[in-house]
Amino acid sequence: MARTSLARLAAAVVAALAVVTAAAGQASAADTLLSQGKPVVASSSGGCCQPANAVDGNTATRWASAANVDPSWIYVDLGAPYAVDRVQLTWDASCAKAYRVEVSPDTTNWTAIYTTTAGKGGVENLTGLSGTGRYVRVYGTTRCRTDASKGYSLDEFQVYGSGGDPTPPTPPGTPTLVSDTPSSATIQWPASTDNVGVTGYDIYHDGQLCAQVDGTTLTGTCTGLNPATNYGFYVNARDAAGNVSQPSPTLSITTPPSDDHQPPTAPTNVHTTSVTSTSIGLAWTASTDNVGVTGYTVYNLVNGSPVAIGASNGASPSAQLSALTPNTTYHLQVTASDANKNVSPPSPALDVTTSSGSCTQPVCTVTQVGASDDxxxxxxxxxxxxxxxxxxxxxxxxxxxxxxxxxxxxxxxxxxxxxxxxxxxxxxxxxxxxxxxxxxxxxxxxxxxxxxxxxxxxxxxxxxxxxxxxxxxxxxxxxxxxxxxxxxxxxxxxxxxxxxxxxxxxxxxxxxxxxxxxxxxxxxxxxxxxxxxxxxxxxxxxxxxxxxxxxxxxxxxxxxxxxxxxxxxxxxxxxxxxxxxxxxxxxxxxxxxxxxxxxxxxxxxxxQGSCSGITIVRDVLYVACERGTRLYREVISGDSLTNVQVFFDGTYGRLRTVEPAPDGGIWLTTSNNGDKDSTPHNSNDQIFHVSLGS
CATH class of the missing domain: 2.120.10.30 (TolB, C-terminal domain)
Incomplete structure (x- = not known):
């Protein structure tokens, strides 16, 4: 929809005068701007003119509906029920001749608090309104500009009022275990309190939402867990205004093992798919299991003792070993594991010697340069x-x-x-x-x-x-x-x-x-x-x-x-x-x-993710992942990420931070042990320098 600079200037001047008038005494102390920056939804919008533009406090931006559609609407979520006493609409030239201002507790049941069939656009400061709701809607039924190329257009949609509930519930009490299985845990907790009322509880383990219950229920069950695995459970409380409490204390639970005590079969036919001076590609015939294989670990036998140097998280029978030493023989074995942490016998050992010469791979040598117990x-x-x-x-x-x-x-x-x-x-x-x-x-x-x-x-x-x-x-x-x-x-x-x-x-x-x-x-x-x-x-x-x-x-x-x-x-x-x-x-x-x-x-x-730090070196993105225990390398091409590769899969455990090093390589830090409990000096972290090749 066309708009002129004169119309924009006029709207801005009128809006400014309205603000001055309100400051001079039209608005009472309880007349608070509630809508700015709040979530907003509209019946439609043009590419230039999204609904959020109507509540951004800037008359140089606007929301525009699709052309030639009656009715059209836009509503703002105030985040809590408020008593609405004033609405100020700053229209673009495409205003509403007939429209309603409505309030609702739930976006389903709407009550009109203002109705007109004589809208004239510009700045309409609608005072003396009376209605309570969390959601406020402008519902246009007749456009000021009725030709088929026009719709509705609002520079600003400002809702004023009083009330609301800014107070969050108190933290729930310390959770206790009711029961657990290899794949689930049921916990209970003492109730939270709230000045208005608790409407729900969110149950988390280790930062991941796993269950929700209503405000009268003080038990909850999280499913989809793994057997013989430690989890930290805690609870947050919510109220009707959307306020969320601080968390309860954490309850540490280790799920019991399942009744599956049968390990997978040993991987067989371990063989190389590629060998360079600093990398080895491996593949093997997949193991079988009565329940299912969940992962593989690759070991290097050093003086007869296995040292983990790679992994395949998931059931894929292959791995890429990176940052190896040139002209060095590696004595490789592979084991398989299942969800109950049963481990297969090792595969027969495979001796592989890396080639001599300089690194020709994207990721080359790794050198530990530091460590921390935090x-x-x-x-x-x-x-x-x-x-x-x-x-x-x-x-x-x-x-x-x-x-x-x-x-x-x-x-x-x-x-x-x-x-x-x-x-x-x-x-x-x-x-x-x-x-x-x-x-x-x-x-x-x-x-x-x-x-x-x-x-x-x-x-x-x-x-x-x-x-x-x-x-x-x-x-x-x-x-x-x-x-x-x-x-x-x-x-x-x-x-x-x-x-x-x-x-x-x-x-x-x-x-x-x-x-x-x-x-x-x-x-x-x-x-x-x-x-x-x-x-x-x-x-x-x-x-x-x-x-x-x-x-x-x-x-x-x-x-x-x-x-x-x-x-x-x-x-x-x-x-x-x-x-x-x-x-x-x-x-x-x-x-x-x-x-x-x-x-x-x-x-x-x-x-395969839960990734934290990223860095970019020569327009290649490096992504350090914690739960995924890997480093992704992704080439930036235009506005796409291409040629995605995985390095250090399981080699060093959880990875948190990656930063550029001054020699064109990267610094890489681990995040192993104690990274979810805030306890000082109970971690085992390493800082590496990783040299990069082509």
Missing amino acids: VVWGLVTLPDGTILFNERDVHDIVHLNPRTGAKKVIGTVPNVQSTDGEGGLTGLEINPVSFGADHWLYIMHTSPSDNRIVRIKYDPNADSLQTSTEQILVTGIARNKYHNGGRLRFSPDGKYLYAGTGDAQNGDNAQNTSSLNGKVLRINPDGSIPADNPFHNAVWSFGHRNVQGLAFDSQGRLWEQEFGNSVMDETNLIVKGGNYGWPSCEGTSGSCGNSAYIKPKHTYPVA
Whole structure:
């Protein structure tokens, strides 16, 4: 639909006058703007003009319906029931002549609180309204411009009122085990309390939602578990307003073994499919099992003792061994396992000698350069080639010389509090342009009240963290046991700092552009908000579940990695103001039909993913995965990810962080033991240097 700059200017001027009038006394203290940045749904929309534009606080953007469709509508979800007393509509030229403003508790039953057949467009400030609802809708029945090429178009849809319920329930009490089987666990817990009322409980294990019950039920069962496996269960409470409590304490349960005590048969016919100076491709005849094979492990016999050097997660009878030593003989055996952790006898040994010569593979040698007994999270390379890294649970920053292995704790970040899960000291970043002059370390961490971004100066002469220089840049990112995000990344030009956040285990946060959770954030280095941010706050993109990977390619484009729940993880190419679909859409699974949702560039089954850090070297994306215990290598071609390869499958266990090394290789960290409990000094993490080939 056409629009003129004059019409836009007039609308902006009228809107500004309306705001001034309201500030002068038309709006009472209880007359609060409720709708800005909230989730919004429309009957239709044009490609330029998505529904979210109507609640972004910017009259230069708009929602437009499909042309020549009567009726058409748009509604906003306020997140809780409110008493609505005023609605202000800022129309584009394609306004509504006849329309209703309606409220609803559930999007099914609507009550009109304003009706007109004489709408004239411009700014319509509808005062003296009276109605209560969580959802508010504008329902147009007759267009101002009735020719077939026109529809309805709103610059801004602003709902004002009072009430609501901002108070979350109290945390549920400590869960206890009712019963368990090899594939399920039933737990119970003391009730949460709420100022209005608890409407439901969400049951999680290890950050993954596994069951939901109503607010009067205090037991729940999670299914789909594996036998003889340890899980950490906890419960969150919800109320009708969508508030989510902090979590209950964690109940650790090891499921009993099944009655399957028959191991798979030994793999046979182990043979090579490829041999280079640094890699061996293996294949074998699949094992059989009375229930089913779930995976294989490849061992190298060193002085007669087996050392695991590879795996095949799943039933695929093949593996790729990487980062091997040239001109070296490996004595290889393969075993199979089932879900009850029964292990087959080993295959006959196969001796394979790597060829001599230089590496011709994408991934070459691996050298351990450091270790930590705490969770290694954020990592940066200083100009002299040494490393700083965060220890998540003990809240220290450590200086490591990768050439000598020497390390030193340079300081403890103040006001950090862990979450008995995955919160604590997370992101670490330096400005690639100004660090040599200003020495700021940019840090993301969980505090007693929230997640936040701070900066603290590093003194290179004293090799210490100058905690007295701390500046708090961003606060108010909600915290929970899991889903705290944490990754930081500067743009290559050093102008903007980006941060990945989690939804704090409340999916509603992800679609609310007034919330900083479930987002990619963008701020100036001093914490101020860039003038061109799409929602006039720190939010750059939204609809994310738990963002833990950010990286820029050679074109200056931002790629993002996020955890799915139980179906798939995803890699996204981030665009300004983009909506990536969570919680309706997990990867490409769920209710993904909304044209406003941006599809991921690659997805990963969670059993082969649960990926955290990413980096880009020579326009190749490297993805470090925890549950998947692997590193993905993916070539960026245009806006696609191609030639996806897997390295280190099971070789080093869980992988968390990957960063570029100054020699064109990468730093890679493990995340083994203690990475889900916030207990200091109970991990066994390694830091590797990985050299890269062609």
